[in-house]
Amino acid sequence: MNSDYSVCTIGGGSGMPVVNKGLVRAGCHDIHSIVTTFDSGGHTGRMRTDERGQIMAFSDYWRSLMSLWVDGELKYAWEEMLRFRDGRGRNFGNTFFQFMEEKTSSLPSVQALFEDLIGVRLRGEVIPVSLEPADLAFRTRSGRRYLGEHYLDELRMSLDRVVDIWLEPQVSSNERALSALREADLIVICPGSLYGSILANFLPTGMAQAYRESHATKLLLTNIMTVANEAAQSTQQDYAELIEQHLQDQDAFDLVIMPDLTVLEPTELSRALESYALEHSTVLQRDPNSDIPTLVEDVAIVEPRYGRLRHCEQKLGELFGRLDL
Structure with a gap:
């Protein structure tokens, strides 16, 4: 992949970082990450409730911001500090970036102030999908x-599946998000909560249309596992078609990338899958007859602490480095 590409990533949660x-x-240095600002869980949710819902969620924003910082001791120190939670579950990262937003009076201005503070220029920008x-x-x-x-998180093990999703109130897209889509050479739809992190980004007015009109190469990184309360999708074809329905675009992706789980250590994988089975979650399967070009790649690991299946940044880096896009 050309490291000079303008790359636009879309998502949220833990998948986008x-x-x-x-x-x-x-080696990419022109990354534009469009993130959701509608999180309402945990400390973020309590902050938004305290402010009568009149502030946006900062959690996905600052985690994505940190992911554009090249690894180093200073970065690790900041990450540890921003992840800190006190005895009441209050997250320092959320509080810090709320202060930064109030200081600048504009969330889009926060990144410049943060870069001045840390003395580092990040490998791109983080763009709230709506302001x-x-x-x-x-x-x-x-x-x-x-x-x-x-x-969505609380009901993730429910078999009462989601059938419709919208915003209250309906809001307009951040103009910077729309221009990032128009200017991109490559758009990557990241793994993550299908409704909370992916489709939520296309709900603000104008986002779906801007995606459809973009001339960029469009890449979909699928989730590893299905989630019980999400619409029925057992294969990458189902997964892609569900997103395409919401985008109103029958040709939304040029390439789909799925994780190859056969390369993982069998015992660790088996234990992980047993745990997921208790949540009514199954492996997203490859449909060999899919009409979307699909690559099955070694991009996943069994996370050692909790035995969860995750995408691996090192493996993804190697994949991006050799992709011919």
Whole structure:
């Protein structure tokens, strides 16, 4: 892959930072990460409740910001500090970046102030998908309606699947996000919560249209496992088609990349899959008859601490380095 490409990553949660780190390892220096600002769980949710919902979520923003910083001792020290939680579960990173946003009066201005503070120029920029506060709302197969992204996480083991998703209130897209899509050479849809991290980014007015109109090469990195309360998708074809339906684009991806789990240590993999089975989660399978070009690559690991399957930044970096796009 050409390291001079303008790369636009779309996502949130823990998936996007890993992809960004992989791109940085591959030598990319013009990365534009579009992140959701609708998180309502944990400390972020309590902060937004305290402010009557009139602030945006900072958690995905600052984690993605850190992922554009080349590894080093100073970065590790900042990461440790920003991840700190006190006895009441308050996260320092969220509080710090709320202060930074109030200091600059503009979330898009926070990155420049942060770079001046740390004395480092990051390998790109993080772009909030919208500059207006909103909450994620969704309806399940049973007809129940929920307001708040955190309910997606709380109900992830439920078989009452999500069938519709929207924003309350409906908000416009950040113009910088739209221009990043228009100017990109490569767009990467990152792994993550299908509704909370991926589709949520296309709900602000204008985002789906800007994606459809972009002339960039479009790459989809699938999740490793399915989630019980997400719409039925057992293969990469199902996964891609669900996103395409929301984008209203039947040709949304030029390439799909799936993880090859056969290269993992069998005992570790078996234990991980047993744990996922208790959550009604299964491995996303490859459909050999898919009409979307698909690569199955060694990009996953069994995370040693909790035995979860994760994408690996080092393996992704090696993959991005050799991809011919």
